[in-house]
Amino acid sequence: MDFEKTVARTTLVEGGKIVVEVGGHSILLCRLQGEVLAVQNRCTHAGSRLESGLVEEGSIRCPLHGVRFDLRSGKCLNVRLGCAPLRCFTTRETGEYIEVEVEVEVAERQP
Template structure:
């Protein structure tokens, strides 16, 4: 299906994440500076929403056990997580954010 609208750009605060559902897939959309990222909204360690965690310097932290994931690659940058989360292509069109959940940037298949 390609890109689908996830949210308005204004809905995502600087260095925060917003949980959205696109065609049944939970996605955390995060903003750091002028960059917008989309990752699977499910920690690979504890299966809780990453969108409820903190965003800092292109990483998102799982609120439950503190695992951090690189928003660009989905790879964990701290324990206890050892598995990457899926990352999705993002396209900002004017004031709207679009995400392609049919493709992953890192080859990880969402849970």
């Protein structure tokens, strides 16, 4: 695992969200109560992109069917649907940037 630089800290305002591509993943960054949270940008219920969903009370609502996911844990908050949780990513703010921790793929060596 390694941290990858994404966007300037000032790009993500309180209550805001932005999509970044890191390590082949589309990741939704949200700033809530000063904390930067990162989840996969794809609903596990219907596969739609979450970036245009409504952020409310620490959750993101899928714009397609309204499924809600907790932004801190990724947990689906619509118990009756039994959706898989969103993948969450660790973030940190260093210097002027937001960084996201992702798996680094090591290329196989050719003989």
